[in-house]
Amino acid sequence: MARRQRPNVPVVIDGHEVMAYPDESVLSAADREGIRIPRLCALEGTSVHGGCRLCVVEVAERHKLMPACGTTVVEDMEVRTRSRSLDEHRKLICELLLAEGNHVCAVCVSNGACELQDLAEELGVDHVRPDYQFPRRSVDASHPKYTFDPNRCVLCTRCVRTCAEVEGAHVWDLAGRASGSHLIADLGQEWGEAPSCTWCGKCVAVCPTGALAWKGKAVGEMRHDPSLVAFLSSAREQGEWVDREALR
Amino acid sequence: MTSPKHAAPPLPRLATIWLGGCSGCHMSFVDLDEWLIELRRHAQIVYGPLVDRKEFPEDVDAVLVEGAVTNTDNLELAHQLRARSKVVISFGDCAVTGNVTALRNLVGEPGEMVYRVYAEHPDRDGQMPSEVIPDLLPQALPLHHVVPVDLFLPGCPPPAARIREALESLLGIDDSPHGIRFG
Numbered sequence: 001m002a003r004r005q006r007p008n009v010p011v012v013i014d015g016h017e018v019m020a021y022p023d024e025s026v027l028s029a030a031d032r033e034g035i036r037i038p039r040l041c042a043l044e045g046t047s048v049h050g051g052c053r054l055c056v057v058e059v060a061e062r063h064k065l066m067p068a069c070g071t072t073v074v075e076d077m078e079v080r081t082r083s084r085s086l087d088e089h090r091k092l093i094c095e096l097l098l099a100e101g102n103h104v105c106a107v108c109v110s111n112g113a114c115e116l117q118d119l120a121e122e123l124g125v126d127h128v129r130p131d132y133q134f135p136r137r138s139v140d141a142s143h144p145k146y147t148f149d150p151n152r153c154v155l156c157t158r159c160v161r162t163c164a165e166v167e168g169a170h171v172w173d174l175a176g177r178a179s180g181s182h183l184i185a186d187l188g189q190e191w192g193e194a195p196s197c198t199w200c201g202k203c204v205a206v207c208p209t210g211a212l213a214w215k216g217k218a219v220g221e222m223r224h225d226p227s228l229v230a231f232l233s234s235a236r237e238q239g240e241w242v243d244r245e246a247l248r
Numbered sequence: 249m250t251s252p253k254h255a256a257p258p259l260p261r262l263a264t265i266w267l268g269g270c271s272g273c274h275m276s277f278v279d280l281d282e283w284l285i286e287l288r289r290h291a292q293i294v295y296g297p298l299v300d301r302k303e304f305p306e307d308v309d310a311v312l313v314e315g316a317v318t319n320t321d322n323l324e325l326a327h328q329l330r331a332r333s334k335v336v337i338s339f340g341d342c343a344v345t346g347n348v349t350a351l352r353n354l355v356g357e358p359g360e361m362v363y364r365v366y367a368e369h370p371d372r373d374g375q376m377p378s379e380v381i382p383d384l385l386p387q388a389l390p391l392h393h394v395v396p397v398d399l400f401l402p403g404c405p406p407p408a409a410r411i412r413e414a415l416e417s418l419l420g421i422d423d424s425p426h427g428i429r430f431g
Contacts, residue, residue: 098345102354105431106347106404112431121429126400127344127392134353134387151354 007032011077020073027055027068030081037081038090038119040097040208041156042069043226045233046165049157053093054119057081065089091123099130100179102137102151103209109222110210116154133179140185142192145215146204153183153211159203162229171197183211202229260309260419262287264296264339265329267322268349268388269315271297273340276405277312280412290419306332310418312339312401312411316349318388319381330395335418339411341404341430343391348404350388358384402430 007019013030020029025048030037041052050070057068060078068081080086097103097116105111119125137150155174160183164170171194175184185194204212206226213222235241266274274297280287287293294305304325311333317326330336341347355361362384367374391397401414416422 102351104345104347104351106341107351108431114431117430126402127338127390127397131393132346132350132353132390134350136354136356 009073009075011073011075011079013079014081022073024073025069026057026059026066026071026073026077026079029073030068030079035081037068038122039069040115040119040154041158043158043161043206044230046158046161046229049161052097052154052156054090056086056089058083058086087123091125092129094119094123094125095128095130097154098125098128099132100135101153102134104151107219108152108210109213109217109219110152110224111220113220113223114210115208135179137182140191141215142190143197143199143215144192145199146191146201147213147215148183148185148191149211149213150182151211152209154209155181155183156208158206158208158226159183159212162202162206166229166232167198167200167202169196169198169200172203202232205229259290259292261294261305261307262291262415263294263304263308263311263329263333264298265304265311265313265325266297267313267315267325267343267391268318269340269342270348271314273312273314273342273403273405274298276340276403276408277411279408281408283408283412287415290421291415304328304332308333310335310337312337313343313391313397314339316342316346316388317385317391317394318349318352319384321382323385323394326391326394335398336391336395337399337401337414337418338391338397339401340406341402344400344402345430346388346390350390353387358386404431 005021007021009020009022011018011020011029013033013035016033016035018029018033027037027039027042037055037057039052039055041049042055048070050067053067055068056065058080059066059071098120103116105117108114140148157174160172160174163172171185172183174181175188176182185191186196191197204214205224205228207224210222264274264277293299294308295301311329313329313336315322317323338344342349352361355364362376366372366376401410403410
């Protein structure tokens with residue numbers, strides 16, 4: 001995001017004094033300082049969702065864990081991004097994500113280029129303790145260019161936010177509640193029948209797993225590009241597509 | 249140095265076993281190539297598809313278990329190997345997560361799945377498997393959901409280098425840290 005001011009809010013993250021912008025999130029301030037906080041639903045260039053809970057941090061004098069993506073900095077805030085208990089919480093969250101869907105890396109288009117798989121590795125998830133749910137979900141291959149495999153969906157809503165906020169089409173949204181939550185196109189019809197879809201493919205670019213993929217990709221062939229949305233949003237805010245000469 | 253009065257301590261007893269899997273993890277094990285000869289200096293391989301022995305032996309120090317627990321034979325073997333081994337290692341994604349073997353859980357009850365595969369499949373003659381085949385469990389499960397597991401070695405299959413690092417660490421040959429990853 002383009003900033004006019006200098007960062008002027010002092011916060012302490014893992015013992016480092018960091019200067020943050022007044023409306024900045026803990027996650028963003030930590031990123032600028034090079035302090036890595038694991039995350040899955042956070043996507044630069046879209047609004048905050050705070051659904052995956054992987055970026056939870058400890059904030060001094062607050063008794064509950066706070067999602068770094070949705071917590072705005074306050075002067076002299078003391079944040080811890082790493083502790084034994086945080087590591088354990090994040091590990092369990094990752095295991096719950098793996099147990100909730102049908103994540104079979106060996107036969108997935110995104111094998112080797114999947115943010116969930118990377119997270120499991122980063123967090124030291126070498127097995128899943130909760131019982132696997134083995135939900136029965138049907139693949140939607142009705143779209144001429146893309147496929148949606150809900151078995152691999154983690155409900156991060158990156159596609160929902162990108163489609164609504166960046167493309168302006170709002171094809172995707174969540175329906176159902178709790179374990180019945182699922183992604184729908186338009187009013188719940190097949191993706192290929194959803195008239196609001198512009199075929200732009202931004203949802204596919206930002207999907208962290210193999211849930212949204214290009215048709216024709218075989219195991220391990222799909223490559224996403226979530227940075228596309230950050231580029232589009234910042235270019236839009238900075239007016240990079242405007243003819244600046246004409247404005248003078 | 250071992251004094252002549254004492255015999256050399258017996259080598260650790262290593263076993264490998266293959267439950268509901270495709271043998272790919274064992275292929276990766278064989279892919280250790282000439283290091284298998286080195287391995288023989290550090291461990292005695294007492295059981296596995298490469299060893300001519302019918303029953304899983306007693307007093308095994310470590311066992312690499314490939315495959316998910318998907319039928320009654322696998323279940324019996326899982327309990328047997330757990331009772332007879334000190335360290336049980338889930339070897340590969342099927343043992344660790346269920347993986348491809350557990351994809352059948354999405355089709356429904358075992359009867360429904362077997363009917364779909366054998367009776368409905370256009371390239372088959374409609375015959376259903378009968379008494380020579382062990383009964384399928386309601387679901388194919390990761391090994392640690394059936395018996396306690398001590399170590400996990402993910403990968404489909406785990407690359408030979410990862411197997412070597414794990415065995416070197418386990419047998420005290422080299423205990424440098426090694427990566428873990430599904431898929």
